[in-house]
Amino acid sequence: MNRDDQDTGAQRPRSAAGQRSAERPHGRTEPPRGRGEDYLPIAEHGLIGDLRTAALVGTDGRVDWFCAPRFDSPSVFASLLDVRRGGFWEIAPVYEVVDRHQFYFPDTNILITRMFTVDGIVEIQDFMPILRENDAEHQQRLVRRVVNIRGRMAMSTRIAPRMNYARDEHRSERIPEGVRFTSDALAVSVRASVGLELDDADAYGEFVLAEGETALFVLETSAGAAGPDGSAAGSTGTVGAAAAEELFMATVAFWRRWLSRSTYTGRWREMVHRSALTLKLLTHEPSGAVIAAPTLGLPEQLGGVRNWDYRYVWIRDAAFSLYALLRLGFTQEAQSFMDWLTERLRDATDGEAGPLRVMYSIDGHPHLPEEVLGHLEGYRGSYPVRTGNDASGQRQLDLYGELIDSIYLFDKYGAGISHESWTDLCAVLDWLLEHWNTVDESIWETRSGQQHHTYSRLMCWVAVERMIRMARRRGLPGDLGRWISVRDRIYHEIMARGWNDEERTFVQRLSAEDGQQPANILDASLLLMPMVKFVSPVDPRFRSTVEAIRRRLVVDSLVFRYDPEQAPDGLDGTEGTFSICSFWWVEALVRTGDVEAARLSLEKMFTYSNHLGLYAEQIGLTGEHLGNYPQAFTHLALISSAINLDRAMG
Structure with a gap:
């Protein structure tokens, strides 16, 4: 895969122990832009998590992003958005790294980062322990185990929360076997098997590992008061080598049992199961919600303004997630998510935007006002950095x-919906029957004003048609005459x-x-027409639409969602190709019978993943995420396209 403008073996500037601490915020509204070479490419990160929150770990061993205690909580480490201030x-x-590699421990979400130097090889094992499903006593921990594979390794660490x-x-204060950082809202303690020193707001340490030796670090979070020994409330206390191994093996067992x-x-x-493991990592287990992404502010154009907060639950994304979970046999997750959706239906109230909102917080709040973090420069100077999302x-x-x-799919292939859920759905449909022919912003959340979107009409048709199917299949009550009309x-x-x-x-x-002829503006969302049963995939109208999209929106296997020059979206700058549209393209080719082209496109799309099989929202001109x-x-979308291509190939 083409990378960004760095070689994967090159080191970015890092803070050697004791040399510097990240700058404190100064209340600037326009921060000075950092140098691009200070930031790893987005794709050079792996994801770990505990089904409550997640962290991004770079191939250079740096935790660049971590929010606690939930996905949508404020950050503890955010150097991904400001390498100097973010933490x-x-x-x-200590000495120069000549090569580095990162992979997941097989069939798990435990991340392994290996670094090669002239003195030897060292391995960092990063994971957030999960002992059992729906664990009411879950203790949030981030474990970092450093193992010297060969040679004698001089190592350093700096812990700089912001x-x-x-x-x-x-x-910042010392506690037994470590340090503790306490703000008004959060306490973070780090216990280590090596000595840590305080350096103003940070902690640092230097240590040497002989071949086969291990160093252990355990971070714990608490929103409440610290324990009497300085640990986070609910802490398990000292974690030695044996206990760390037990946590490691229990977490391995959890992920393998789930998969x-x-x-x-x-x-x-391999690709489908990695996608399934990723979807599970993006699930908030206590609520059943599935978030869109664990990050905020990562740009759709380097240096541009299209920088949004995705740590919420989009109803649209969630619905597709439910479909993917059912297709893979994860009915328990589908049921949990269905319970979350049922709560949203129950809470539905009519308003200008409709009875349902585009997105919700993890616990179901619909109001997510945007706020600009004026003191952060943004990834590679991509400013502004926003929390919240006005598209809500x-x-x-x-x-x-x-x-x-x-x-409808859950009712057909899952446990089936209840009387209460059907009643709530009928109320929502009543509103839609009165408003389906109005303007909206539609799937791409443009900020250029509301329009009459073909895709929105298509999905309104789907809503009514699926309600008719459910009513007929199960004999459920409904005004079928009106619905059909x-x-x-x-x-x-x-x-x-x-x-x-x-x-x-x-x-x-x-x-x-x-x-009247409508404006000749193509949109990749129309590739879904046969997938939702609106037209036959061999309908001449759909076939000619596929050919038009191939000519104007497809580059190699990559697909743009639309041409912003033809359809201004109210935002400055450009963007990359949309990865989900590329997998929709594969599925459209499958359904039109062009199986060989679909297979080639899918294999090409796999080359655009990062080294771990992960995808950002978009792919840029040189293959960067x-x-x-x-x-x-x-x-x-990867899961869906792979399953359908498999079926077509026999």
Whole structure:
């Protein structure tokens, strides 16, 4: 895979123990831009987590991103967004690293980073222990085990937390076997088998490992008061080598036991199972919610302004996630997520945007106002850095189709929906029947004003059609006459106003009236038409749409979502190709019968993953990963395209 402008073996500047601490926030509204070479490429990170939150660990041994205690909590380490101010935890050899590699311990989410120097080889094992499913007594820990493989290794570590996105001061103090950092909202303790010294706001240490020796670090978090010995509340206290090995093996057992429930046995098991493990990492187990990505502010264009917060639950992404979990046989996760969705249906209230919101916080709050973190420079100077997401207040009519389609599949292949859920769905559908023909922002959350989007009409059709199917299959009550009438009206409107007869293609926006040619704007979301059963994949209209998309939006196997020059989206700058659209392209080729082209496109897409099989939201011009990372939407589309291609190949 093409990387960013760095060689993977080159070192970025790092803080040797005792030399410097990250700068404190100064309340700047326009921070000075950092040098690009100070940042690892986005793709040079692995993900670990404990089904409550997650951390990104670079191939250089630095924890660049960690929020606690939840995915959407403020950050403890955020050097991914500001290498000088954001905070980090680094473990690295003192002397020059000549090569480095990173991989997951087989069939788990335990990350292994190996560094090669002229003196030998050292390995860092990073994981967040999970002992059992739905553990009410779960203690949040980040374990870093440093193992010297060969030679004699001089190592250093610096722990530089910067609480609340580097906005809050913290107190640093010694505790037995380690250090503790305390802000008003959070306590973070680090216990180590080697000596740690305080350096102003940070802690650092230097140690030497002979061949076969191990150093151990355990970070624990607590939102409450510290224990009497300085540990986080609920801490297990000292963790020695034997206890660390026990945690390691218990976490291995947890992930392997979970993955063994997968029913996928096709050609691309490694990539599909890595995507499944990633989706599980992005699941908040206590609530059942699946977040879109664990990061915020990673740019869709380096140096640009398209920098959003994705640590929330998009109804759309969630619906597709439910589909992917069901296809792989993870019915327990599907049930937990269905319970979360049921709560949102129960809480639905009519408003300008509709009874459901585009996205919610993990615990179901719909209001996520954006805030600019003016003191952070952003990844490689990509400013502004935003928390929250104003798209939560948009009207996106397509989400009703995606939601009801996923519930239809759960009702058919899962445990089935309850009377209460059906009643809530009927109430939501009543609202949609009155508003399906209004303007909205649609799937891509543009900020150029509301339009009549073909994709939104398509998914409104799906919503009504799936309700009809469920009612007929199970004999559930509903106003079928009205539902069928509206379904058919939507169908005819798409065929009349969403079709450009001169260009022979479905287009992004409907024409103003019947008989008028709509603007010739292509949109990759229309590749889903046969997948949602709106048209046959061999329908001449769909085939010609696929050919138009191939000519104008596809580069190699990569697919742009639309052309912003044709359809301005209200934002400055450009963006890369959308990874999810590339997997939709594979599935569209499968369904039109071009299986060989689909297989080649899928194999090419695998070359755009990073070294761990992870995908960011977008792929840039030279193959670099852009946008928030890793993205659930992309990994579930990979699963779907692989399953359907397997089936087509026999």
